[in-house]
Amino acid sequence: MNPGTGAIRRGAPDVTGYRPTKGLLGRIWREFARPYRRRLAVFFVVLLAVSGLGVLPPVIFGRIIDHGVMAGNLDVVLWLGAAAGVVAVLSAVLGVAQRYLSASISERLIYDLRQRLYDHIQRMPLAFFTRTRCGALISRINNDVIGAQQAVTGQFGNVAADAVQLAVALGVMVSIEWRLTLALLVLLVAFAGVARRVARRLQALTREQMRHNAAMSDRMTERFNVSGALLVKLFGRPDEEAREFNDTAWRVADVSLRRAVISRTFFATLTMVGALGVALVYGVGGAMAVTGGAVTAGQIVTLSGLVMTAYQPLNRLSNAHVELLTALVSFERVFEVLDLPTGQAPHEGAVALQRPRGDLALERVRFAYPPASEVTLASLRRGDEQGGEPLPDLEHHVATPVLHDVTLSVPAGWTVALVGPSGSGKSTILSLVARLYDVDAGAVRLDGVDVRDLTPASLSAALAMVSQDPHLFHDTIAANLRYAAPQASDADLEAVCRAAHIHDLIAGLPQGYQTIVGERGYRLSGGEKQRLAIARVLLADPAVVLLDEATSHLDSESEAAVQAALAEALRGRTSLVIAHRLSTIMRADRIVVVADGRVVQQGTHDELVSAPGLYATLFRTQFGPGHAGLTTPAGRHPGSAAETANDPIP
Ligand SMILES: Nc1ncnc2c1ncn2[C@@H]1O[C@H](COP(=O)(O)OP(=O)(O)OP(=O)(O)O)[C@@H](O)[C@H]1O
Ligand SMILES: [Mg+2]
Known part of the structure; x- marks a missing residue:
């Protein structure tokens, strides 16, 4: 996963000012996660192992240089080289296992959520359907279910793994040279702040783009179905129709262009900060090695490798709360629908009419x-759900x-x-x-x-x-x-x-x-x-x-x-x-x-x-x-x- 890509996930709702409802986490655990608790436990163990292994290679390489190459010890070079190979293979194997586990949990969870939503919605009274926008409902079943699933396997897992990786990497770095580590940390944190601001802008632009896209496709669905096409043929003015469509399409083009530039800036910033960190290690660390001999060549290699291993989790963690909240919002929106009363459940002692006479x-x-x-939720009867223009409330x-x-x-x-x-x-x-x-x-x-x-x-x-x-x-x-x-x-x-x-x-x-x-x-x-x-x-x-x-x-x-x-x-x-x-x-x-x-x-x-x-x-x-x-x-x-x-x- 690229650092911080979650920040620009398509269709992410705005979570500014959002506070999860009390008891939400407990409910997610009870209703959806608990059946998979064994699998989840294995998943976490594998995840931690993978992130721990990620820290090993730079350490091994540093030792090969200091204790093998510099010391002229072939045995050390060969043994540590082989160890690095084993770590590489192990990482790959565990990576696949981790993916399998997360996918098997996610897909089951998506299945559970979807079938519960569908079953619940089809039992809703007619009044619900007369007051609900079909598109908003379908987006709940499609997008929010996926958003909710990411909370369980994506976000919680990543946060834990990132925290472990960051802590281990920083620990090793501090043990090598604490002043250099501090300098690196200042640089990384400062730029993580910049990256975060760019990510926010990107998120806003993505939402805008989605809104225009939704408007454009809404228009096409309305005009290109049989009844719509008929109405346009009978009463429509083709030139105006074309002009109005062109307006929307132009807005899509415009916002997409801005988004492309900002998105490139975002990734460029990320790459640049990583590269700056490495430059700092080689420049300052190298100077320290030459002047005082406080740092060895191998340690410089280790540090430069760890800069990247620490930087990616740090960056993701700086955005983790937004990601987590986004996923929780999805869960909450799913629960909101599941909590709507279906009304028609037969009460105790309901009579089953055997042979109705028909009086x-x-x-x-x-x-x-x-x-x-x-009978329905505000968010399901207005247009803002799918990113459409908000409609005035008719009620x-x-x-x-x-x-x-x-x-x-x-x-x-x-x-x-x-x-x-x-x-x-x-x-x-x-x-x-x-x-x-x-x-x-x-x-x-x-x-x-x-x-x-x-x-x-x-x-x-x-x-x-x-x-x-x-x-x-x-x-x-x-x-x-x-x-x-x-x-x-x-x-x-x-x-x-x-x-x-x-x-x-x-x-x-x-x-x-x-x-x-x-x-x-x-x-x-x-x-x-x-x-x-x-x-x-x-x-x-x-x-x-x-x-x-x-x-x-x-x-x-x-x-x-x-x-x-x-x-x-x-x-x-x-x-x-x-x-x-x-x-x-x-x-x-x-x-x-x-x-x-x-x-x-x-x-x-x-x-x-x-x-x-x-x-x-x-x-x-x-x-x-x-x-x-x-x-x-x-x-x-x-x-x-x-x-x-x-x-x-x-
Ligand atoms: N789903 C609804 N929500 C709110 N008001 C409604 C709804 N359906 C009908 N109405 C209103 O209830 C009133 C009675 O409507 P109804 O459909 O029963 O009339 P009707 O006698 O069948 O008329 P018609 O002969 O034109 O079919 C009307 O004023 C209508 O606007
Ligand atoms: Mg009628």
């Missing part, structure tokens, strides 16, 4: 989306209630339609039923049991949700379907896809069920994606289906197909549907009208449409005559409407 009820539910400060208000006193029930086997203006809280109601969030007051009950008292596994087995824009992983269609039921056979897949009216389309694709879909795969249309999502729900075979109907209007053909798929999916199940299509509304057993987070009307279509109120107004404006812009099956496609709206469901 759903909301009782006097009040709910506000939790503010970011409650300026206390949580405002989204639902007030909502009571509604869906008896087993019924279909209830939720209708209401945009932003009235319909999707929120579905999220509460699926327990993506917990209510602030009141309760959501399934078969009479509060969903908070159900085991998460039995709740997710009892219900399934189709969202407005269902997500597909970048994987085959078959794998995406099996996400709901890993054991499903090919015949099962085909059966549900037939029921969801999507089989013919899949069968027509060149790779059939093995076609890759998702972000970079085959692009399914909105309606096709919803039908695939419905097939996935059928595969899961839940008692309760939650459906957020797509607001976008589908063409008549896929409208009919989606309706038919829905009819299949909802048959014999309880369903709570956010309805945007007339056909869905018409076939519901009950309609619940939501406005401003309250239930304002309930009843069947016939009851509501003739009564004065929001429903009648909504119905007239959305589906009434003169609104040909909206796809109303009844208005524009009598054929398909008759087919779908008259399905005797449930």
Whole structure:
């Protein structure tokens, strides 16, 4: 390792003013280091041996000159020469052993940290993900884990080894000629101070460079993914896009240039100080040898060799506290994430619902989306984590209630339609039923049991949700379907896809069920994606289906197909549907009208449409005559409407 290179490690956080939390070291030991204590002990022994051996060669060479060459004693020359050879071989072998031990501990530690973080994060509530920057999270798993690992095998080990090497070297030097040693020490310490200042500057420049680099790559990721590219094509001004990019790229070039110069200065200083030390030994030591004879030629050789052996550890130690703190910061950031409550752990005595009937009820539910400060860490929701420009904190208000006193029930086997203006809280109601969030007051009950008292596994087995824009992983269609039921056979897949009216389309694709879909795969249309999502729900075979109907209007053909798929999916199940299509509304057993987070009307279509109120107004404006812009099956496609709206469901 070069002296002090740690000072310019990429991405090192600024540790000025940082104080490790109390008990941090104890916790690192207990949770991560203790399992490897034997290996760590061996590692330390080998490390100390290696640094002790580092001091030997200059001493041996000095003796060869004084007691062998000068004294004309061939035996001494040969024996000590052989000893130097043995030391060289031993150093090499122990060096490899040390590397093996440190790597085997580090890699296990990285593995432990990564898997614990991943497991913990995937169990976090949805609110956490809605408030967290994905990039910041990924950087925790990648960079901070490595930073933390360096604390255990890199920093603690190096500090110990450096201290030993420095002490032994200085001891030998003092025993040879203490005044010269003192002079050398003054020189080294003075210049170590200079080197440290240059290292600080370098660290600041590295951070700046990272920030600009992050800005540049952020921009490219945003612009070059499919949706971003589409937006630029439709609305973008290519010349301005290019100009803005050039600005960022120029800043990267500028700061990189400065960094290159400072970095060269840093290493030049280090080399120079070493060389100055050697010059001092030969100049002053040589003068002493010539005038007083207080120093021998061999001792000059030994001293000049030891200058380098002492100088490197001294230099590293002068920066060790920064390095150590940097590594500890990483540990602390890992712990910070591990300490976030996942919230969903089943409490003692949670009920596992065996055969859910599907009786759903909301009782006097009040709910506000939790503010970011409650669900995530400040550092994970701002941009400064990855070196991006810090963003203003968006969390300026206390949580405002989204639902007030909502009571509604869906008896087993019924279909209830939720209708209401945009932003009235319909999707929120579905999220509460699926327990993506917990209510602030009141309760959501399934078969009479509060969903908070159900085991998460039995709740997710009892219900399934189709969202407005269902997500597909970048994987085959078959794998995406099996996400709901890993054991499903090919015949099962085909059966549900037939029921969801999507089989013919899949069968027509060149790779059939093995076609890759998702972000970079085959692009399914909105309606096709919803039908695939419905097939996935059928595969899961839940008692309760939650459906957020797509607001976008589908063409008549896929409208009919989606309706038919829905009819299949909802048959014999309880369903709570956010309805945007007339056909869905018409076939519901009950309609619940939501406005401003309250239930304002309930009843069947016939009851509501003739009564004065929001429903009648909504119905007239959305589906009434003169609104040909909206796809109303009844208005524009009598054929398909008759087919779908008259399905005797449930
Ligand atoms: N994750 C969130 N954090 C904070 N507020 C949210 C969040 N999601 C929704 N809201 C707010 O809650 C209110 C209700 O939103 P919701 O999505 O339930 O409306 P909706 O009735 O489904 O509307 P639409 O018909 O447009 O889908 C809105 O004012 C919305 O801005
Ligand atoms: Mg919605």
